[in-house]
Amino acid sequence: MSPLLRAEGLCKTYGGFHALKDVSFEVMAGETLAIIGPNGAGKTTLFKMLTGEVVRTSGQIFLRDADITRVSAEMRTRMGLGRTFQIVRVFPEFSLMENLIVAIEARQRARGRRNGILNVRPSQAVADEAHHRLAMMGIARLHGTEARHISLGDRKRLELAMTLAMEPSVLMLDEPTAGMSPSERIAIIDLIQRTKEEQRLTILFTEHDMDFVFQLAQHLMVMNQGERIFFGPPEAVKTNAVVQEIYLGKDLAHA
Numbered sequence: 001m002s003p004l005l006r007a008e009g010l011c012k013t014y015g016g017f018h019a020l021k022d023v024s025f026e027v028m029a030g031e032t033l034a035i036i037g038p039n040g041a042g043k044t045t046l047f048k049m050l051t052g053e054v055v056r057t058s059g060q061i062f063l064r065d066a067d068i069t070r071v072s073a074e075m076r077t078r079m080g081l082g083r084t085f086q087i088v089r090v091f092p093e094f095s096l097m098e099n100l101i102v103a104i105e106a107r108q109r110a111r112g113r114r115n116g117i118l119n120v121r122p123s124q125a126v127a128d129e130a131h132h133r134l135a136m137m138g139i140a141r142l143h144g145t146e147a148r149h150i151s152l153g154d155r156k157r158l159e160l161a162m163t164l165a166m167e168p169s170v171l172m173l174d175e176p177t178a179g180m181s182p183s184e185r186i187a188i189i190d191l192i193q194r195t196k197e198e199q200r201l202t203i204l205f206t207e208h209d210m211d212f213v214f215q216l217a218q219h220l221m222v223m224n225q226g227e228r229i230f231f232g233p234p235e236a237v238k239t240n241a242v243v244q245e246i247y248l249g250k251d252l253a254h255a
């Protein structure tokens with residue numbers, strides 16, 4: 001079986017500075033890969049290169065077997081790289097239900113089943129799906145509330161619901177728990193874990209919260225100074241000498 005997502009020799013230079021040095025990896029369908037590393041390691045650069053927001057200096061990216069290296073960010077989303085904050089943005093003045101309808105109709109447009117920007121009267125099927133997706137994220141009670149009035153935790157749930165409505169083949173999450181309170185963090189981690197199991201998602205994420213990383217990821221890629229220094233299962237990273245040194249002997253489970 002060929003990998004769902006594959007990167008080969010990705011490099012990024014800013015002037016003479018090497019932000020990413022010859023990074024390769026692959027993710028098989030149904031796997032979850034976490035990209036971790038200290039500040040400035042190149043995680044965000046790599047992540048944005050995969051989504052198409054950062055142009056690579058050299059290297060190639062494949063989705064299934066298609067070379068998407070020169071494909072635009074928008075087209076990558078349409079091809080199945082689902083990322084919060086991309087095509088699907090939360091509209092603060094729209095209700096949660098309306099936001100979900102926008103996302104579902106965006107998916108239908110991407111698949112050529114709908115024209116126009118926003119349907120004034122969505123079909124019953126779209127409305128039902130929107131309600132179901134809000135319920136799955138535990139925010140159905142807020143369906144009529146404008147998005148600008150909800151908490152950060154509920155906004156993350158809404159973003160996740162909208163991204164999942166695009167039915168991505170790879171769900172891309174960039175620090176999904178950033179800025180959250182400890183209780184919101186536990187709730188969103190639990191939600192992502194459950195959704196992953198129920199929908200057998202393929203997930204690629206960056207995250208500083210190591211509890212979350214060890215709970216969710218089957219594979220870890222550790223980066224340091226633009227280089228991939230480890231790729232393997234979470235159990236192996238805890239005893240890897242190079243990784244331990246970078247984290248200055250911290251207990252990785254609580255880094």
Ligand SMILES: Nc1ncnc2c1ncn2[C@@H]1O[C@H](COP(=O)(O)OP(=O)(O)OP(=O)(O)O)[C@@H](O)[C@H]1O
Nearest residue numbers: 014017018019037038039040041042043044045046
């Ligand atoms: N647009 C840019 N111009 C110049 N240098 C950049 C640019 N973007 C990133 N860098 C540099 O590239 C390196 C990697 O940055 P990146 O944001 O990818 O790291 P990171 O691992 O995501 O860090 P953090 O965990 O702090 O978000 C850093 O040294 C950063 O200063």
